[in-house]
Amino acid sequence: MSLLVVEDLHKRYGKEEVLRGVSFTLEPGETKVIIGPSGTGKSTLLRCINRLTEPDRGRIWLNGEEITSPRVNIYRIRAQIGFVFQDFNLFTHLTALDNVRLGLIRVKRMPKREATERALRELARVGLADKANAYPAQLSGGQQQRVSIARALAMDPKLILFDEPTSALDPELIGEVLEVMIELAKGGMTMLVVTHEMGFARSVADEIIFMEKGVIVEQGPPEAIFTRPKVPRTAEFLRKITEFYGEQG
Amino acid sequence: MTAGDWRGLVEGIPSLLGGLGINLQILLGLIALGFFAGIVVALIQVYAPRPLAAVAIGYEWFFRGVPEMVLLMLVYFGLRQFHVPISPFIAAVIALGLRSSAYQSQIFRGAIQAVGSNQMMAALSVGMTRFQAIRHVILPQALRLSIPPWSNEFSSVLKDTTLTSAIGVIEVFKRARFIMGRNYALALPTFMVVALFFLALTYLGNWGLGALERRYRIPGLEAKGAGERF
Numbered sequence: 001m002s003l004l005v006v007e008d009l010h011k012r013y014g015k016e017e018v019l020r021g022v023s024f025t026l027e028p029g030e031t032k033v034i035i036g037p038s039g040t041g042k043s044t045l046l047r048c049i050n051r052l053t054e055p056d057r058g059r060i061w062l063n064g065e066e067i068t069s070p071r072v073n074i075y076r077i078r079a080q081i082g083f084v085f086q087d088f089n090l091f092t093h094l095t096a097l098d099n100v101r102l103g104l105i106r107v108k109r110m111p112k113r114e115a116t117e118r119a120l121r122e123l124a125r126v127g128l129a130d131k132a133n134a135y136p137a138q139l140s141g142g143q144q145q146r147v148s149i150a151r152a153l154a155m156d157p158k159l160i161l162f163d164e165p166t167s168a169l170d171p172e173l174i175g176e177v178l179e180v181m182i183e184l185a186k187g188g189m190t191m192l193v194v195t196h197e198m199g200f201a202r203s204v205a206d207e208i209i210f211m212e213k214g215v216i217v218e219q220g221p222p223e224a225i226f227t228r229p230k231v232p233r234t235a236e237f238l239r240k241i242t243e244f245y246g247e248q249g
Numbered sequence: 250m251t252a253g254d255w256r257g258l259v260e261g262i263p264s265l266l267g268g269l270g271i272n273l274q275i276l277l278g279l280i281a282l283g284f285f286a287g288i289v290v291a292l293i294q295v296y297a298p299r300p301l302a303a304v305a306i307g308y309e310w311f312f313r314g315v316p317e318m319v320l321l322m323l324v325y326f327g328l329r330q331f332h333v334p335i336s337p338f339i340a341a342v343i344a345l346g347l348r349s350s351a352y353q354s355q356i357f358r359g360a361i362q363a364v365g366s367n368q369m370m371a372a373l374s375v376g377m378t379r380f381q382a383i384r385h386v387i388l389p390q391a392l393r394l395s396i397p398p399w400s401n402e403f404s405s406v407l408k409d410t411t412l413t414s415a416i417g418v419i420e421v422f423k424r425a426r427f428i429m430g431r432n433y434a435l436a437l438p439t440f441m442v443v444a445l446f447f448l449a450l451t452y453l454g455n456w457g458l459g460a461l462e463r464r465y466r467i468p469g470l471e472a473k474g475a476g477e478r479f
Contacts, residue, residue, distance in 0.1 A: 052370055079376025089371035093390045093467050103375035106385055137469025155375060 001064055003028045003159060003190050004049070009058035011044050018044045019055070020214035026159065031191040033201040033222075036211035037237065042194040043086075045211070046161045049192070050081040063158060079107050082152025082160035086167050088144040090136040096123060096147045097132040100154045108155070122150040126180050142173030149180055159190035166197055198241060202226055210234045254434045261428040261439060268421035269446050272410040275341050275420070279406060282346030287353030292383065294354065295361050305354070312351035317409055320344040325416040341413035349406050356398045360391035393465050400458040404451050421446065 004026035011019040018041040026032055034042050047053035049060060051067065051074050059068045067077045090099050100119035104110040110118070123129050126146035136144050145165055152160050162181065166174040178200050185191060185204045195201060201208055201222060208225040210218045210233075218231045229235045250258075293305040312320070325340035335343075364387050372382030414423035425443050429436040 050374060052373060075373075075376050075378050078374060081374075083371075083374035085367070085371065085374075087367060089367045091368065091371065091386050091390075092470060093386075093393065102385060103377070106381050107376040135468045135470070137467065139469075151375065 002026060002061075003030075003063060004192070005059075005061040006045075006049065007059045007061075009045065009048055009060070010056045011041070011048055011053065012056055018214055019048065019058075021058070022211070022214070022216055023058075024209060024216065024219065026190060026192060028190055029188040030206045031185045031189075031193065031204055032207050032209060033205035034192065034194045034209045034211055035196070035198070035201060035237070035241070036217075040212050041214040042211055043163050046083070046163050046192065046194060049161060050078050050083060052078075052083070075107070079103070079155055080158045082149075082155060082157035084145070084148050084152055084160060084162045084165045086164040088136070088141070088148045088168070090144055090148055090151070092136050095133050095135055096128060096139070096150075099136070099147055100151045103151065103155050119150070119154055122154045123147070125153065126150045127176070140173055141169045142176045145169065145177045146180055149177075149184075153184075159192060160184070162191060162193040162195065164194050164196070166195065196241060198226075198238070210237065212237070250434055250438065254432060254438075257428070257432050258435055258438050258442070261424075261435070262442065264424050264428070265421055265439070265442060265446070268419065268424035269450075271338070271418060271420040272407075273450075275338065275345065275410045275413060275418070276407055278342035279346035279349055279410075280403065282342060283349030283353045283402075283406070286347065286350035288357050288388070290350060290354035291357035291361055294358050296379065296383070309351045309354055312348045313355075315348075317345060317348055317412055318415060320348055321412060321416050337413065337417040340416055341410070341418050345406060345409055345413070349402065352402050352405075353399070356395050356402060357391060359398070360394040361387060363394055364390045393462075393467065396458055396462045396465075400455050403454050403458065407450055407454065408447060 002025040006025070007023050009019050009022040010017065020041075022041070022045055024032070034045070036042055044053055048055040048058075055068065059066055061067065062077060062080065065077075066072065067074070090096075091102065094102065097116065097119050100122055101110075101112075101115040104115035104118060105112060108115075120129060120132060123132055126149055128143060128146055128150065131139060131143060131147070134143075136147070139147065149160075149165075165181070166177050169177065174197070178197060181191070181193070181200070182204055193200075193205070203222075205222050207219060208222050209216055210225065210229075210231075212233065218225065218229060218234045220230075225234065226238060229238065290305045290308060294302050294309070297305070315323075321341065321344045324344040325335065325337060328335045328340065368386050368390065369379075369382050372386040373379070377385070410420060411422035413420055414426070421443055425439045428439045
């Protein structure tokens with residue numbers, strides 16, 4: 001059974017239809033990378049999946065449970081879906097440790113000691129055990145993004161959504177975040193990643209989804225998409241983005 | 250001033266201090282009422298559905314638009330007319346507290362909006378309810394941002410407590426007038442003493458708020474000179 005099923009998702013902002021019937025599935029342990037030009041609905045799609053943005057139409061199932069049903073407890077669902085934002089969005093008034101354990105204590109009702117141990121483990125996993133007591137403003141962008149990944153991991157998510165996790169980073173900080181993501185993918189975490197990092201997409205993704213103007217134009221394994229795209233528009237986009245970002249992204 | 254006048258002034262000081270104690274009690278009451286009601290009004294304005302937000306905006310418009318003296322009269326004499334046995338002290342706390350809540354609500358609204366929707370989104374993304382997000386993520390940041398503008402409101406309402414003499418609260422201003430009534434030569438020194446009391450309280454209050462701002466400053470985010478003197 002697919003872990004995530006997205007069926008005919010539509011979303012409109014005013015006159016502009018940002019998502020125009022998007023459907024795909026995600027299997028357990030799979031990493032899918034969504035690529036496409038800016039303003040094409042990729043971020044909106046991710047936000048619709050955990051209903052931070054309400055879709056206008058379409059249905060989503062997580063582990064067989066329809067999460068677009070009006071009867072579903074969306075807070076319980078969100079706790080099972082990690083979300084990593086482009087701008088990190090760490091809680092600025094809390095230390096790295098508190099950022100990671102807040103959800104454990106308040107949402108999972110975990111005793112404080114247990115939550116602390118778990119949060120420290122997750123910080124160690126992203127290589128930031130020594131920064132537990134630092135505040136977000138005292139961390140580099142790459143470190144902040146790794147804390148935000150630890151925050152998502154601590155909740156034991158069934159999948160993690162990454163919304164351009166390296167787009168706000170200085171080039172020399174991108175690597176440390178991608179390394180963490182590669183480790184997660186190797187460890188079997190289910191991931192849906194919106195990114196312009198073509199090197200990452202090519203080497204880590206099980207499947208690439210190319211989106212434009214609110215629809216999926218083409219999807220397939222990275223080798224097929226990168227070397228012999230079926231749709232001319234995909235080829236054109238890949239050529240442009242490779243020129244701009246380089247092969248390794 | 251004669252020696253007798255000086256003696257009169259010195260003898261009057263305990264009474265003035267007693268009166269100042271009443272001003273402080275009114276201040277504590279009105280600030281507390283204004284603080285909690287102000288936060289509720291701000292949260293309704295930012296997060297509640299439009300009809301409810303409109304009610305909160307109307308509330309703010311009314312209490313910011315009516316002069317404080319008129320509010321004092323409305324609450325005290327208005328309620329008395331309906332045979333509500335309200336004391337001048339309680340009427341003062343309610344009238345000035347509601348008025349302050351309207352001003353404080355705008356301080357908190359601005360601070361909540363300055364925290365930004367991304368923090369709310371991040372809190373929701375880990376599974377928090379909106380209430381939990383407001384309680385654990387939004388308000389702790391918004392309240393920190395509120396301290397500097399809030400110190401303005403504190404200084405303002407501290408002085409407003411002297412208006413309550415108009416509905417019969419025997420506070421420091423009223424007592425100063427008693428002293429002046431007994432001996433007109435004491436008018437200037439007595440009111441100078443009252444002025445000094447308020448200068449000292451304003452200083453102490455703002456010093457305390459500056460200390461609070463430094464205590465809760467977020468490391469790495471220090472605005473240069475926040476809570477400090479240049």
